[in-house]
Amino acid sequence: MIDAVRYDVADGVATVTLNRPDSLNALDLDLKTRLRDVLAAAADDVGVRAVVVTGSGRAFCVGQDLTEHARNLETTRERDASAVWATVLEHYAPITLTLATMPKPVVAAVNGIAAGAGAAFAMACDFRIVAETAGFNMAFAAIGLGVDSGLSWTLPQIVGIAKAKELLLLPGAVGAREALELGLATEVVDATAVLRTASALAQRLSTGPTVAYGAIRRSLAFSAGNPLDEALQYEAKMMAHAGATADHRNAVRAFTEKQQPTFEGR
Ligand code: T3D
Numbered sequence: 694m695i696d697a698v699r700y701d702v703a704d705g706v707a708t709v710t711l712n713r714p715d716s717l718n719a720l721d722l723d724l725k726t727r728l729r730d731v732l733a734a735a736a737d738d739v740g741v742r743a744v745v746v747t748g749s750g751r752a753f754c755v756g757q758d759l760t761e762h763a764r765n766l767e768t769t770r771e772r773d774a775s776a777v778w779a780t781v782l783e784h785y786a787p788i789t790l791t792l793a794t795m796p797k798p799v800v801a802a803v804n805g806i807a808a809g810a811g812a813a814f815a816m817a818c819d820f821r822i823v824a825e826t827a828g829f830n831m832a833f834a835a836i837g838l839g840v841d842s843g844l845s846w847t848l849p850q851i852v853g854i855a856k857a858k859e860l861l862l863l864p865g866a867v868g869a870r871e872a873l874e875l876g877l878a879t880e881v882v883d884a885t886a887v888l889r890t891a892s893a894l895a896q897r898l899s900t901g902p903t904v905a906y907g908a909i910r911r912s913l914a915f916s917a918g919n920p921l922d923e924a925l926q927y928e929a930k931m932m933a934h935a936g937a938t939a940d941h942r943n944a945v946r947a948f949t950e951k952q953q954p955t956f957e958g959r
Pocket of ligand 1: 717755811830
């Protein structure tokens with residue numbers, strides 16, 4: 694049986710590959726479930742210090758598998774319709790939360806089109822290395838849906854509220870170059886170089902101060918939804934957390950000795 698998500702770990706970097714290329718990595722139940730569980734495992738594995746998420750074939754991920762969704766709508770019509778939407782909290786929300794808050798950096802290697810929840814997953818990552826030939830489509834409203842997978846949270850942070858409304862209310866193709874101008878893409882590279890570039894960035898991050906990176910990610914996430922006084926309290930907690938690491942002590946010593954620090958991620 695083909696694994697719907699490939700998971701490879703090498704040199705402290707986990708590469709998570711959505712693997713339904715014939716369906717443009719559309720999220721059916723199997724893929725969503727496996728992606729949620731694989732990301733949770735990557736988050737918990739102290740041997741993993743950075744994560745790359747990518748897609749196999751010509752797409753990154755086109756969001757919910759609409760063939761499966763249509764079937765679900767059909768078969769649940771007579772029963773409790775809310776069962777169709779349980780996936781939002783069972784799959785989409787935990788995937789996004791893990792991507793956005795796991796205590797290590799996450800790089801999206803956007804090899805092809807990222808639409809709907811696929812675009813949202815990319816936005817929950819720290820960096821998006823995007824193929825020249827790829828792009829984004831915040832497709833939800835085009836099929837009469839609201840928004841999920843944290844896009845109402847990440848998108849305004851990246852592009853501002855006015856542009857986020859435009860992208861969500863008037864969905865359409867946003868090419869790689871436009872994505873770069875908007876800040877949706879960190880870097881645009883030739884399609885053949887996407888995974889290599891993303892992996893090199895993840896490799897660099899994997900030799901950094903992992904606990905501090907996690908503290909920074911969580912502080913940013915907390916501050917996005919809380920007032921300054923609470924953000925300051927949370928920062929203080931995260932500061933003590935990162936400050937208790939050997940990495941911090943060693944880096945300060947290296948600084949005073951005019952040496953380059955090395956980080957062990959603890
Ligand atoms: O409870 C819940 O499930 C709620 C959760 C929602 C989360 C979401 O993600 S909602 C958003 C779902 N995604 C979409 O609405 C995107 C739909 N796809 C498109 O808009 C376009 O296909 C793309 C913009 C992604 C790409 O356009 P283009 O012109 O490059 O390709 P295409 O010709 O439209 O698609 C190629 C094939 O992929 C085509 O199949 P075919 O004709 O070759 O047999 C198309 O049907 C299929 N495809 C594309 N997206 C999906 C899909 N099949 C199933 N599910 C898809 N999401």
